[in-house]
Structures are given as C-alpha cells and as structure tokens.
Amino acid sequence: MDKKTSILSPLKALKYLFKKPKTLRYPFELKEPAKRYRGLHLNDWDKCTGCGNCADICPNEAIVMKEIPEIEAKDGERNERPEIDYGRCCFCGLCVDICPTGSLRLSRDYFHIHFDPGTFKLLVKDEKTDKEHFLPGEEYSVFKASLAHRREKYEGFSPDLEYALFDPERVKMSEVPSEERKASFIEQVKGFSREEAGKEASRCLECKLCEEVCPAEMDIVDYIRNIWENNLEGAVRDIYKTNPLPSVCGRVCTHNCESACVLGHQGEAVSIRWLKRYVVDNLSLSEYQKVLETEKIKSVGKRVAVVGAGPGGLATAYYLRLMGYEVVIFEKLPKPGGMLRYGIPEYRLPYEALDKDIEYIKSVGVKIKCDTTVGEDISLAELRDNYDAVFVSTGFDKGRSTGVPGSENPHVFQAIELLRKVTMGEEIEVTDKIVVIGGGDVAMDISRTLGRLQMKKFGAVDITLSCLETRDIMPATPEEIEEALEEGVKLYPGWGPEKIIVEDGEIKSIVMKKCLRVFDEQGKFSPEFDTEEKIEFEGTMIVEAIGQAPDFSFLSEDIKEKLEYEGRRMKVNEYGQTSLSWLFIGGDILRGPDVINAIDTGHKAARGIDRFIAVEK
Amino acid sequence: MREVELYFGPQHLGMVGNFSITLNVEGDKILKATADPGFLHRGFEKLMEYRTWMQNFPIVCRINVVEPDHMEMVYAMAVEKLAGIEVPERAEWIRSIYLELARVGSHLFGLWAYSNMLGFDTVAQWAMYHRDLILDLFEELTGGRVYHIYIWPGGVRRDFPEGFTDKIVETLHSIGKCVPDYNDIFFNNPLFYERTHGIGKITREEAEKWGGVGQVLRATGKSFDIRKVQPYAAYDKVDFDIPTREEGDAYSRVMVIRDEMIESVHLIFKLIEGLPKGEVYNKVPNPFKWKIGEGESYVRVESSRGELGLYLVSDGGDKPYRAHFRTPSYSHGLTILEKVLEGSNISDVGNIMISMYVVAPEIDR
Numbered sequence: 001m002d003k004k005t006s007i008l009s010p011l012k013a014l015k016y017l018f019k020k021p022k023t024l025r026y027p028f029e030l031k032e033p034a035k036r037y038r039g040l041h042l043n044d045w046d047k048c049t050g051c052g053n054c055a056d057i058c059p060n061e062a063i064v065m066k067e068i069p070e071i072e073a074k075d076g077e078r079n080e081r082p083e084i085d086y087g088r089c090c091f092c093g094l095c096v097d098i099c100p101t102g103s104l105r106l107s108r109d110y111f112h113i114h115f116d117p118g119t120f121k122l123l124v125k126d127e128k129t130d131k132e133h134f135l136p137g138e139e140y141s142v143f144k145a146s147l148a149h150r151r152e153k154y155e156g157f158s159p160d161l162e163y164a165l166f167d168p169e170r171v172k173m174s175e176v177p178s179e180e181r182k183a184s185f186i187e188q189v190k191g192f193s194r195e196e197a198g199k200e201a202s203r204c205l206e207c208k209l210c211e212e213v214c215p216a217e218m219d220i221v222d223y224i225r226n227i228w229e230n231n232l233e234g235a236v237r238d239i240y241k242t243n244p245l246p247s248v249c250g251r252v253c254t255h256n257c258e259s260a261c262v263l264g265h266q267g268e269a270v271s272i273r274w275l276k277r278y279v280v281d282n283l284s285l286s287e288y289q290k291v292l293e294t295e296k297i298k299s300v301g302k303r304v305a306v307v308g309a310g311p312g313g314l315a316t317a318y319y320l321r322l323m324g325y326e327v328v329i330f331e332k333l334p335k336p337g338g339m340l341r342y343g344i345p346e347y348r349l350p351y352e353a354l355d356k357d358i359e360y361i362k363s364v365g366v367k368i369k370c371d372t373t374v375g376e377d378i379s380l381a382e383l384r385d386n387y388d389a390v391f392v393s394t395g396f397d398k399g400r401s402t403g404v405p406g407s408e409n410p411h412v413f414q415a416i417e418l419l420r421k422v423t424m425g426e427e428i429e430v431t432d433k434i435v436v437i438g439g440g441d442v443a444m445d446i447s448r449t450l451g452r453l454q455m456k457k458f459g460a461v462d463i464t465l466s467c468l469e470t471r472d473i474m475p476a477t478p479e480e481i482e483e484a485l486e487e488g489v490k491l492y493p494g495w496g497p498e499k500i501i502v503e504d505g506e507i508k509s510i511v512m513k514k515c516l517r518v519f520d521e522q523g524k525f526s527p528e529f530d531t532e533e534k535i536e537f538e539g540t541m542i543v544e545a546i547g548q549a550p551d552f553s554f555l556s557e558d559i560k561e562k563l564e565y566e567g568r569r570m571k572v573n574e575y576g577q578t579s580l581s582w583l584f585i586g587g588d589i590l591r592g593p594d595v596i597n598a599i600d601t602g603h604k605a606a607r608g609i610d611r612f613i614a615v616e617k
Numbered sequence: 618m619r620e621v622e623l624y625f626g627p628q629h630l631g632m633v634g635n636f637s638i639t640l641n642v643e644g645d646k647i648l649k650a651t652a653d654p655g656f657l658h659r660g661f662e663k664l665m666e667y668r669t670w671m672q673n674f675p676i677v678c679r680i681n682v683v684e685p686d687h688m689e690m691v692y693a694m695a696v697e698k699l700a701g702i703e704v705p706e707r708a709e710w711i712r713s714i715y716l717e718l719a720r721v722g723s724h725l726f727g728l729w730a731y732s733n734m735l736g737f738d739t740v741a742q743w744a745m746y747h748r749d750l751i752l753d754l755f756e757e758l759t760g761g762r763v764y765h766i767y768i769w770p771g772g773v774r775r776d777f778p779e780g781f782t783d784k785i786v787e788t789l790h791s792i793g794k795c796v797p798d799y800n801d802i803f804f805n806n807p808l809f810y811e812r813t814h815g816i817g818k819i820t821r822e823e824a825e826k827w828g829g830v831g832q833v834l835r836a837t838g839k840s841f842d843i844r845k846v847q848p849y850a851a852y853d854k855v856d857f858d859i860p861t862r863e864e865g866d867a868y869s870r871v872m873v874i875r876d877e878m879i880e881s882v883h884l885i886f887k888l889i890e891g892l893p894k895g896e897v898y899n900k901v902p903n904p905f906k907w908k909i910g911e912g913e914s915y916v917r918v919e920s921s922r923g924e925l926g927l928y929l930v931s932d933g934g935d936k937p938y939r940a941h942f943r944t945p946s947y948s949h950g951l952t953i954l955e956k957v958l959e960g961s962n963i964s965d966v967g968n969i970m971i972s973m974y975v976v977a978p979e980i981d982r
Contacts, residue, residue, distance in 0.1 A: 059668055059675055090675055163775060165901075167900060
C-alpha cells in the first residue's frame with residue numbers, strides 16, 4: 001500500500017452530501033447537445049437532386065430513395081428523396097459527408113417518443129419545406145419530441161467541403177495559351193494523360209444523373225468506370241453502343257451530362273467530354289474492329305440510302321450496317337462530316353479526329369458517295385425505287401440574314417458560308433475591322449476563325465461581337481465566350497442591329513439599338529428595343545451569325561404534297577419515320593441543334609428502319 | 618465435498634458484460650474455470666469483408682463499446698499503411714490527444730466497474746460522472762458521445778472547434794482536483810488494499826507466456842507499451858513515463874491504471890502545448906471508386922487495456938479481403954483468466970476478472 005491512511009478516511013466523502021448535485025433532473029433539466037451533434041437528419045428538398053449517393057454510402061442500408069410524385073423530375077434532378085429507417089441508422093454521418101449538393105445535414109434533435117414502431121421511417125425534410133413538423137423553441141416540448149415534432153433552427157453536424165468524401169475540383173486540362181493559339185488553327189485542348197484521366201474518372205460518384213439527360217442515352221458511368229480501371233477496350237465498347245462519333249463528341253459535344261453532374265452543385269462537374277476523348281485518342285484505329293467485334297458482319301441483303309453525311313447520317317449508317325444492311329450515304333460536299341467538318345473550326349475539332357471516326361464507320365462497310373447532290377445528281381424518287389428505305393438528315397446549312405438596311409451589301413456575309421469556305425481552303429477577303437452579329441456558338445466560331453485570319457494577315461485581332469442577349473442568357477457555351485474574349489474578341493451583348501452604314505458601296509459601320517428583352521412572357525422570341533439608345537460599331541465587313549435554316553429543295557413537289565406536317569415540321573413517329581413509310585428523317589431537321597441529338601435521331605432511325613424493313617418488306 | 622458446476626454469467630450479478638465463466642467448484646474453492654464467450658458475437662470481421670474501405674470506418678468502433686477510439690485508430694492505420702496514405706502532422710497530434718482522452722475515459726469506466734464490483738459505490742458514481750465530462754468533450758469535438766467516428770483514413774474528420782484545447786485543460790483540471798479524494802476513499806483505503814492485495818497474482822514469466830499485455834504485464838514489472846515500442850501518431854514527439862508495479866496482483870493492476878490515468882493527463886497537456894498548425898485531413902479517393910492494391914498489413918496500438926492489433930488483407934479490391942483483430946481482452950479473458958481462477962475463491966471471480974479489465978465485446982468480434 002502506497003500510503004497508510006486511516007480506516008476512517010473514506011468518511012471524507014461525506015462532504016459531498018452538502019454540495020450541489022451534479023446529476024441533471026432529466027427531462028426537466030435538459031442538456032444542450034453540442035454544435036456538431038449527430039442527431040436526426042435534415043434535408044433541403046430544394047437543393048437535393050435525388051442522386052442517391054447517401055443511400056449508396058450508408059453502411060447499414062438505412063437509406064432508401066423514395067419517389068415523390070409532387071416533385072417534378074428535371075434535367076439533373078430525380079423526383080426521389082431519401083427516406084431514413086432509424087431502426088438501422090447508426091448516425092455516422094457518412095451520408096452528410098458524401099452529399100454532393102450539401103442538402104443533407106444532421107440536427108441536434110435525438111428524441112423519438114412514439115407508441116407506433118412503424119414511425120421509425122422518415123422521409124427527411126427541413127423546416128424550409130416542412131413547416132408543420134418543425135416548431136420554434138417556445139412551442140417545442142421534449143415530452144412530445146419525435147420524428148414529427150422537432151425543433152427548428154437546430155442544425156448539428158453539417159457538411160464541409162474540406163472534409164467531403166468527394167473531390168469538388170476537376171483535373172485541370174492543359175490548353176494552348178490564347179496568345180499562341182490565336183495565331184494558328186492548332187487544337188486548343190491538349191487532352192488527358194493516363195494519370196490525369198484516371199484521376200478525373202475516379203471523381204465520378206456513379207449516380208447516373210448524366211445518363212438521364214444524355215440525348216443519346218450513353219452508358220457514361222460504365223465507360224468512366226472502365227477508364228478508372230484502365231480498361232480502354234471496355235470503355236470503347238461502352239461508348240460505341242450508343243455513339244459512333246466519340247472522337248467528335250469527345251471534343252465538341254454540348255455536354256448536357258456535365259450540366260447535370262451532381263458534383264457541379266458545390267464544385268466542378270466531372271469532365272465527361274474530355275474523358276470520352278481520352279479513350280478514343282488512346283486506341284488506334286486499327287484495333288477498333290477487333291475490340292468492337294465488327295470484323296465480320298453478316299449481310300441481310302437489304303439496302304438503305306442515307307442523304308447527308310453529317311452526324312445523323314453517319315450514326316444511322318453505322319448502326320444499320322451493324323445489323324447487316326448495305327448502306328450508301330450521299331453527300332453533296334467533297335468530304336463527309338457535314339457541319340462537323342464544314343461548320344466547326346479546326347482548332348476545336350481537328351480534321352484527323354473527325355476522319356478517325358469516319359474511317360472506322362467506312363471500315364465496317366458503309367459506302368459514302370461524296371460530291372453527289374440528291375435532287376440534282378440523283379432524285380429522291382430514284383433512291384426510293386432502288387433502296388428499301390431512305391434516311392434524310394440534310395441539316396440546317398443555310399444562313400439567316402438580319403434583313404436590316406444595308407445587309408444586301410456584298411461585304412455582309414453569312415457565318416456558316418464563311419466557315420465552309422475556310423474548311424474548303426477558299427480565300428476569304430478578311431478586312432482589319434469586322435463586326436459579327438450573333439451570340440451563339442457559330443458566332444463564337446466565326447469570330448475566333450476570322451480573328452486567326454486577321455492575325456495572319458494584319459498581325460492583330462479586331463473583331464466586335466454583338467448580340468441581342470445579355471451576357472447571362474447568351475446561347476453560346478460559357479467556355480466558348482471566355483475563350484473568345486481571351487483571344488481578343490470585343491463583346492457587346494444586349495444590342496440589336498438597326499442599319500448598316502454604306503458609303504460608295506463600302507461598309508463603314510453598323511448602328512445598333514439597345515435590346516430591352518429577347519423573349520416574351522411565354523418564352524417566345526419577341527425582341528423589344530429602345531430606339532433612343534444607340535451605339536455604332538466601325539467595321540468594313542459584317543458577318544451575320546443569327547441562326548441557320550434547312551434547305552429542302554431536294555424534295556420534289558409530289559413528295560412534298562404527300563408528306564404530312566405538324567406546324568412547319570414534318571410529322572414523324574418516335575423513330576423519325578415520316579408519313580411516307582420509306583422515308584425517315586433525323587439530325588437538325590428533326591431535333592437539334594447539336595451533334596449528340598443528331599446521333600440519337602440517327603440511332604433511333606436505324607432501329608426504326610430495321611423494324612420497318614422487317615415488317616413491311 | 619462434492620464438486621459442483623457453477624455458471625458465473627451471463628445472468629449473474631457479479632458479471633460485467635455479456636460473458637460467462639463455467640466454474641467447477643468444491644465448496645468455495647475453484648477447481649477449474651472455463652471461459653464461455655460468444656454471447657455478443659456480431660460477426661464484425663466478416664461484416665467488414667462486405668463493406669467498402671470507407672463504409673467500414675463507422676463499424677469498427679462498435680467492436681468495443683467502452684473505448685471505440687483505439688479501434689478507429691487501428692483501422693485507419695492499417696488502411697493508411699496498405700494504401701500508402703500520408704497523414705498531416707497536426708492530425709497525428711490531434712489523434713494522440715484524442716486517444717489519450719479516450720484512455721482516461723476508458724480507465725474511468727474501468728474504475729466504475731471495479732469499484733462497483735467491490736462495493737465501493739461512491740467511487741463508482743464519481744468515476745461515471747467524470748467519464749461523462751470526457752464524453753462531453755468528445756461530443757463537442759465529434760458530434761457523438763459514445764461512438765465518435767472521428768479518426769478516419771487520411772487524418773481526422775474535423776479540426777478542433779475554437780477554444781477546444783482550453784476546454785480539455787479545464788475539464789482535466791476539474792477531474793484532477795478530485796484525485797486526492799479518490800485516493801482517500803479508494804486507492805489508499807485499507808479495505809480496498811485488503812480486498813485486492815495478493816489476489817489473482819501472476820508472475821512476469823507467466824504473463825509473458827500467456828500473452829498478457831497492458832496492465833496485466835506492466836503490473837508484473839515489465840515496462841511494455843506499444844506507444845514506446847513502436848510509436849504511432851505523435852507519441853514519439855513527446856516524453857512520457859510508463860508506470861509499472863512489481864507484485865502482479867489485482868491491487869498493482871489497479872494502481873497501474875490509476876498512475877496511467879494521471880500520466881495520460883500530463884501527456885495531453887504536453888501534446889496540447891506542442892500542437893502544430895495546419896491541415897488535419899488528406900483527402901482519400903472517392904469511396905465508390907477506392908481500390909487498394911494487393912497486400913497485407915499488421916498494425917498495433919496501445920489501447921487502454923493493452924496491445925490492440927489489426928491484420929488487414931487486401932486482394933486489390935474495394936473491400937477488405939480479411940480483417941482480424943488481436944484484442945487484449947482475448948488473451949486476458951480467455952487464457953489468463955482461466956489459469957488465474959484455478960485455485961482461487963468464488964468471491965474473487967469478479968474481482969480478478971475486472972482487475973484484468975476484460976471487455977466482453979472485444980472477445981466476440
């Protein structure tokens with residue numbers, strides 16, 4: 001024994017009889033839980049996207065995603081919300097740390113007093129959306145405390161980006177700097193290395209919100225997982241299931257998937273587009289047929305004609321060919337690709353990348369006849385007679401004019417025509433001061449292309465770009481606008497053209513009026529102007545990039561008469577089949593205006609044609 | 618006299634926890650003792666094979682209710698070793714402070730069990746109250762009182778809240794002020810001494826041979842502590858003593874626990890003083906896409922009852938291929954207890970068992 005003490009020394013403890021007791025008289029004396037307390041859940045329904053990552057991480061399977069009919073599902077949001085089974089929940093808070101939107105938190109409530117054990121399940125909400133069950137401090141009573149009787153403003157364990165289980169930042173893509181790139185047409189984006197792609201792919205949480213918005217319904221999660229596992233062959237197989245133009249889409253797709261990505265809510269979306277590009281850039285064309293098992297295709301002895309070798313036509317042709325059809329594409333321009341080749345500038349989509357996709361499509365047996373204009377060299381009726389079905393995707397290849405006074409001047413150009421000339425290698429007489437009208441991607445493309453030509457000719461860029469829309473509602477993708485600005489394009493959003501000042505046949509300037517609104521209350525295009533407020537841009541060349549129109553001149557009168565219309569559009573079924581059963585349409589003339597929609601219409605039409613031929617021929 | 622088989626637990630007033638010992642007795646004397654575990658078996662090690670690396674982190678702590686923190690630590694260390702994850706400096710220091718607080722809390726719990734067993738109810742209540750003060754600290758730091766779920770692979774889950782170190786110091790001082798009272802009515806109480814002196818005695822050789830660790834080994838005079846033998850967290854950055862005793866009986870084991878608690882408090886003060894600034898968490902990969910390369914790791918820490926080890930195997934997948942814990946109560950509660958009980962008195966069964974601080978859930982994993 002360390003110290004000899006008297007047998008009476010324990011009596012010292014009697015002094016505690018006269019001290020205030022330390023025990024709380026619960027529940028009359030309550031103890032305030034700590035600020036980080038991990039109690040019952042709170043979920044902000046407005047922020048929650050129903051991605052289901054909380055349900056996936058839960059080690060006890062306590063969370064189930066429940067469909068909520070009142071919530072309208074939209075792009076990037078499901079009408080599902082988490083329901084928690086408190087008989088299983090262990091209050092670890094992993095669901096909070098994985099929640100990409102930060103909607104899920106834990107409160108400091110921890111009581112549940114109820115006679116019915118069935119009440120252990122709860123579709124969690126917070127005081128914002130569930131005013132009835134969250135009570136202010138003075139109305140709250142601990143004697144009634146339950147999942148349905150809770151205290152408001154009682155937040156506990158909250159999400160913190162620094163400790164989140166996901167990575168909010170994307171892997172930086174290396175790009176050619178603006179000073180260097182504006183002097184040439186070299187590709188701006190350099191692409192991922194193996195390590196970068198693996199790291200970026202590892203960010204994906206696999207909630208599949210992206211797949212729900214992809215017009216082509218691509219198996220995005222699958223191919224990203226394959227990239228992460230360094231299985232490029234598997235990734236290519238996943239991609240080609242629904243998209244025969246991955247090299248193109250990996251560069252210029254409008255990437256609805258990335259807008260839907262849940263990681264974009266608090267951080268940056270997964271670079272899905274660049275990942276797709278990484279896959280096809282790192283697999284040589286010679287391996288495609290082996291990997292995709294398309295070396296031997298059994299012929300079914302039927303023939304299909306495709307009009308237009310754009311993305312829609314190429315996609316239909318590819319999938320029909322896989323089903324064993326003999327497919328011939330008729331293209332009026334010297335090379336296949338349509339708007340991909342003749343509309344998108346080389347620095348965004350190099351010709352080699354496009355050619356790689358087309359070469360593979362050709363290698364499986366699709367025949368492409370270029371320099372053949374349907375309606376001139378061969379009629380649609382002839383195609384109908386010689387083939388079992390015809391698919392038409394001729395696109396929107398005619399530019400629209402503003403029609404303002406002076407726009408008939410020969411120095412006023414259509415963006416789409418200029419872009420085509422650049423691709424064809426024709427000389428364009430660029431001047432040192434150019435004004436571009438339009439706020440979409442085509443306007444950005446032509447501004448940046450003309451900027452490069454100006455750089456070559458004059459050593460300086462002087463492009464003024466003006467459009468009706470204000471910067472926040474400009475239809476061009478934000479990156480494109482940003483890059484155009486970096487390259488020296490001067491941007492004036494919110495102005496509409498009034499007249500072009502021409503002196504002695506030469507353009508001097510363009511007068512613009514202030515645009516007050518672009519769309520009316522119903523969302524229809526109906527611009528209003530303030531004619532008092534004006535601005536004048538000097539320029540010796542004007543380029544209009546305000547949209548494109550289709551050219552249906554190949555349709556003969558008798559076919560036009562037989563076709564049925566819905567408004568100004570041809571009436572079609574889900575496969576793009578018109579009222580003439582042998583005629584299918586796709587691409588921009590059906591739905592658009594981007595590559596991925598064209599591919600989807602093409603893929604659907606291929607299935608429709610297969611069905612049509614099987615049933616009716 | 619007739620030999621009788623007696624069931625000590627699981628339904629027995631003298632039993633703490635879901636554990637049982639079958640005794641063959643003749644009169645008061647125990648002829649043979651057979652430990653009978655398994656009443657709390659929840660299959661944790663198997664469950665872990667079906668959960669991802671991150672999903673396992675809230676589970677491991679539940680293996681030991683009394684002191685979940687060292688379980689978290691040992692799991693985090695094993696994963697970090699397998700996956701080659703670095704832990705920031707500050708996180709290592711925070712881990713040490715946190716684990717020492719856990720040691721104090723756990724020893725107070727042990728003190729409650731022991732004094733309660735011996736009938737010193739006043740001390741038992743004090744110990745429980747003081748443990749609650751430590752749990753208050755845990756609640757403020759982690760959001761949970763019992764299962765803290767705080768140390769995870771890559772560091773710790775959140776940094777200290779503002780003013781937290783002051784709170785730790787304040788709480789420990791308030792507990793420390795009561796140490797003389799504890800001494801007077803318990804540790805230096807002749808009744809306590811008489812009740813524990815020479816009871817459940819083992820020699821150093823026996824302890825070493827039978828796999829004794831922690832207080833069981835240190836009470837026999839051997840200074841063995843993983844914090845010194847194979848330092849982890851920030852234990853190699855600060856100086857501290859390993860209390861030992863020579864006698865190897867129940868009394869010296871409890872006195873080692875007392876000295877350890879006091880040493881831990883001093884250690885916490887030193888750690889707080891040297892606590893560096895900086896990050897506390899290095900991000901680990903996305904939990905849905907986290908595979909750890911093929912390999913195995915064995916890591917060990919000094920829990921409040923002795924060496925706690927984890928053998929973790931990965932076959933290159935997103936879940937452990939195998940996890941196996943080496944828990945101190947396993948050797949103490951099964952091997953040593955059976956040997957020591959042989960020849961002792963029925964009235965000393967609970968006394969000896971708790972002096973070795975056997976925690977049943979650690980045996981049944």
